[in-house]
Amino acid sequence: MKLRNAFIVMLALLAVGATNPLRAQELTKVRVSLGDVSLNKLIFAVAEDAGIFKKNGLDVEMYISPDAAARSARAGVFIPKERQGRPSGKVDFNIGGGSPMIVGRATDATAGDRIILASTDHVVRWHIVAQKEITKPEQLKGKRLGFSGVGAMSHFEALAFCQLMKWDPNQDIAVMENALALHTFEDRTVDAMVADELVYTMGMSKGYRPLVDLGQYNIPIPGSGVTASRKWVNANKDKVRKFLKATLEAIALLKNNKTVVFGTINKWYAISNREQQEMLFQDMTKLPRKPDRKSTRLNSSHT
Numbered sequence: 001m002k003l004r005n006a007f008i009v010m011l012a013l014l015a016v017g018a019t020n021p022l023r024a025q026e027l028t029k030v031r032v033s034l035g036d037v038s039l040n041k042l043i044f045a046v047a048e049d050a051g052i053f054k055k056n057g058l059d060v061e062m063y064i065s066p067d068a069a070a071r072s073a074r075a076g077v078f079i080p081k082e083r084q085g086r087p088s089g090k091v092d093f094n095i096g097g098g099s100p101m102i103v104g105r106a107t108d109a110t111a112g113d114r115i116i117l118a119s120t121d122h123v124v125r126w127h128i129v130a131q132k133e134i135t136k137p138e139q140l141k142g143k144r145l146g147f148s149g150v151g152a153m154s155h156f157e158a159l160a161f162c163q164l165m166k167w168d169p170n171q172d173i174a175v176m177e178n179a180l181a182l183h184t185f186e187d188r189t190v191d192a193m194v195a196d197e198l199v200y201t202m203g204m205s206k207g208y209r210p211l212v213d214l215g216q217y218n219i220p221i222p223g224s225g226v227t228a229s230r231k232w233v234n235a236n237k238d239k240v241r242k243f244l245k246a247t248l249e250a251i252a253l254l255k256n257n258k259t260v261v262f263g264t265i266n267k268w269y270a271i272s273n274r275e276q277q278e279m280l281f282q283d284m285t286k287l288p289r290k291p292d293r294k295s296t297r298l299n300s301s302h303t
Helices: 002-019 039-049 066-074 098-107 153-165 182-186 197-205 230-235 237-256 258-269 274-284
Strands: 028-033 058-063 093-097 114-119 127-130 144-146 174-176 192-195 210-213 224-229
Touching: 028 237, 039 058, 039 093, 039 224, 039 237, 039 258, 039 274, 058 237, 093 098, 098 114, 098 153, 098 224, 114 230, 114 237, 127 197, 153 174, 153 192, 182 192, 182 197, 192 197, 197 274, 224 230, 224 237, 230 237, 237 258, 258 274
Parallel strands: 028 058, 028 093, 144 174, 144 192
Antiparallel strands: 093 224, 114 224, 127 192, 127 210
């Protein structure tokens, strides 16, 4: 009888191990900085919420910084307090634009040795939203075009637009930073702004309309993606592989499961309006199916 009971207990323990493989492996801790609030960051929020990071053996500590939350509030996106914070130690992966990272490496001696591991957004897809009396792109000449900050993706796109129009950004138009926000548009500090997906979605809900869809020009950009220290990457290749594999799995899930995406948008960005959620989901389906490791051609907008 004792032998039979011991056998039953052993079978039960084996069954628990079979149904919960994560018990058998120790999760590896990594810290992630999400940077500014943008649509692409939802890839990593989905990976966390759906258990994809844990499935790949990672215990991910990930927050939106209070500073980034404050900036997003100016665009009408209010990040819940429980999603805000700072990693408890040195950050391993940064999620953010390749454009500002490149500008930093080229202009700031303290920028460090970060490299782009993968870009989740390598083609310009944002819009220029203008005041209602401006109905043609040509009418922006001599006006004020807003973007977020020098070196940012919105700055890159503002300069790319000037190139398309054959305008000198220092003489033909006033390109103004700290203006990727609804309030600087609504009080008419700027005549138009380069709007990312979140600002664009919030603006459309208020009745604003796009002047230019920059996506039609297929302009390559070092967009939002995964970056890390070159030295750290060389010493932690297994963590890098696991993190990028989880990123791919999250992209596949969000492209095919609207319910998961809607839940993550509400949880991380406090956007519960179904029409706004649908707009963001449609934008997410346009993201590349896999992160891009390199662009086939370079753009000289920042030079």
